[in-house]
Every structure is written in C-alpha cells, then in structure tokens.
Amino acid sequence: xxxxxxxxxxxxxxxxxxxxxxxxxxxxxxxxxxxxxxxxxxxxxxxxxxxxxxxxxxxxxxxxxxxxxxxxxxxxxxxxxxxxxxxxxxxxxxxxxxxxxxxxxxxxxxxxxxxxxxxxxxxxx
Numbered sequence: 254x255x256x257x258x259x260x261x262x263x264x265x266x267x268x269x270x271x272x273x274x275x276x277x278x279x280x281x282x283x284x285x286x287x288x289x290x291x292x293x294x295x296x297x298x299x300x301x302x303x304x305x306x307x308x309x310x311x312x313x314x315x316x317x318x319x320x321x322x323x324x325x326x327x328x329x330x331x332x333x334x335x336x337x338x339x340x341x342x343x344x345x346x347x348x349x350x351x352x353x354x355x356x357x358x359x360x361x362x363x364x365x366x367x368x369x370x371x372x373x374x375x376x377x378x
Contacts, residue, residue, distance in 0.1 A: 259300045267293035280354070280361045284347045291340045295333045302329030 270289035277283055307325035355361060358369050 257300075259296075259303075263293040263297035263300065266296070278363045280351050280363060280366070283363070284344065284351065287347070288340070288344055291336070295336055295340075298329045298333050298336075302326045 267290055270286045270293060274283055274286040274290070277286065302325065304325060307323055310324050310327065351361070354366060358366055360366060360369070
C-alpha cells in the first residue's frame with residue numbers, strides 16, 4: 254500500500270485542529286477549528302474515493318468492464334458534496350449564535366461565558 258501526501262495530510266490536519274479545539278478558550282477560534290476538522294474529513298474521504306489512473310464509470314465505454322479496479326468510485330465524492338453543504342449550514346448557525354452571545358455578554362471567552370450564564374441562572378432562581 255502506497256501512502257501519498259493526499260492520504261497523510263488530512264489526518265495531520267485533523268489532529269492539529271482537534272488539539273487547537275481542545276486548547277482554545279475563544280469561541281471564534283473553536284468554530285474555525287471545527288471547520289478545519291470538517292475540511293480534513295472531507296479531504297480524507299475524497300482521497301479514499303480517488304485513485305490515480307482510474308476512469309469515471311461512464312455508460313457506453315465498455316473497456317472498463319474488463320478491469321473493475323480501474324473504475325473510480327463516485328460515491329465518496331457525492332457524499333462529501335452533501336457534507337460540504339451541511340458544514341456550511343452548521344457554520345452559519347454557529348456564527349449566528351456566537352453573534353448573539355457576543356452582543357449579550359460582550360465576550361468570546363468560553364470560561365467567561367460559562368461563568369456569566371451560570372450567575373444569570375442563579376439570579377433567575
């Protein structure tokens with residue numbers, strides 16, 4: 254099995270993003286790290302579906318039927334296109350919620366937001 258940079262880079266990017274996600278206190282940076290993790294997963298699965306020298310499965314070209322290993326699998330690319338659309342929607346919702354939190358509490362720090370929200374709950378009780 255030959256590993257290419259296209260196989261290794263998404264894995265490295267995922268773990269760097271995961272480390273950044275668990276070490277940051279800034280909510281905007283957390284959103285960016287989640288986006289990078291999503292991008293790494295998409296890159297990985299697109300790389301799994303792509304093979305060098307493989308042909309797309311086009312009806313009418315019978316030559317690829319003799320060697321099924323020479324056919325590129327279009328399913329991972331189709332699924333990742335859906336994942337990209339869902340990721341854009343989730344990112345938009347995250348940024349909208351961050352905007353509402355920032356307008357209310359005037360901070361982007363996770364710890365400060367947690368402390369402010371817990372004191373707000375205690376005041377309501």
